[in-house]
Amino acid sequence: QKEVEQNSGPLSVPEGAIASLNCTYSDRVSQSFFWYRQYSGKSPELIMSIYSNGDKEDGRFTAQLNKASQYVSLLIRDSQPSDSATYLCAVGAGGTSYGKLTFGQGTILTVHP
Amino acid sequence: DAGVIQSPRHEVTEMGQEVTLRCKPISGHDYLFWYRQTMMRGLELLIYFNNNVPIDDSGMPEDRFSAKMPNASFSTLKIQPSEPRDSAVYFCASSKRGGYQPQHFGDGTRLSIL
Numbered sequence: 001q002k003e004v005e006q007n008s009g010p011l012s013v014p015e016g017a018i019a020s021l022n023c024t025y026s027d028r029v030s031q032s033f034f035w036y037r038q039y040s041g042k043s044p045e046l047i048m049s050i051y052s053n054g055d056k057e058d059g060r061f062t063a064q065l066n067k068a069s070q071y072v073s074l075l076i077r078d079s080q081p082s083d084s085a086t087y088l089c090a091v092g093a094g095g096t097s098y099g100k101l102t103f104g105q106g107t108i109l110t111v112h113p
Numbered sequence: 114d115a116g117v118i119q120s121p122r123h124e125v126t127e128m129g130q131e132v133t134l135r136c137k138p139i140s141g142h143d144y145l146f147w148y149r150q151t152m153m154r155g156l157e158l159l160i161y162f163n164n165n166v167p168i169d170d171s172g173m174p175e176d177r178f179s180a181k182m183p184n185a186s187f188s189t190l191k192i193q194p195s196e197p198r199d200s201a202v203y204f205c206a207s208s209k210r211g212g213y214q215p216q217h218f219g220d221g222t223r224l225s226i227l
Binding site: 031 | 144146155169204213214215216217218219220221
């Protein structure tokens with residue numbers, strides 16, 4: 001069983017729509033959660049971090065965390081073609097593995113005009 | 114502020130040659146991570162350091178791979194001898210306070226072993 005799983009893609013949405021990206025994780029002691037965006041041929045770029053249950057908003061991006069359900073999501077409102085990229089969910093390890101991030105396999109998002 | 118700096122950006126070499134990848138973390142960051150990314154396997158953690166000390170090298174695929182961090186501002190990942198299956202993009206990342214702070218990635222080294 002994978003430690004961090006993301007909804008299978010690719011995901012295609014029209015410009016202006018809401019894109020919803022989901023991620024589940026298995027390590028119950030995880031305390032930190034991140035979303036990275038990776039354009040083709042580029043390195044992962046941090047777009048959101050979340051540590052507490054609930055929602056965190058930053059511009060058009062909203063991260064949602066539910067530790068009881070071991071679930072984290074990213075909503076992108078008013079999607080733009082420039083949002084087309086691979087989105088990586090990353091979960092900070094707890095316990096003896098403190099320091100590590102475990103990444104999901106990524107979800108490819110395409111926003112079409 | 115300067116980000117994570119990796120060199121070289123691209124490396125093409127023949128099978129059997131030694132390959133050395135270099136990384137300079139962000140100043141003040143005490144964690145450094147080496148990743149490998151391929152289409153088939155995604156982003157894999159190879160090894161990470163805390164305060165220049167290797168903490169977890171369980172992701173290093175074989176003894177052909179080695180990594181060092183002689184000081185807080187420099188790390189190397191070496192492959193000797195290299196094989197075609199080592200072809201991938203290798204990323205270095207750094208962070209403060211490990212898992213509670215995000216990792217910041219360098220631009221990566223695209224490695225091709227012929």
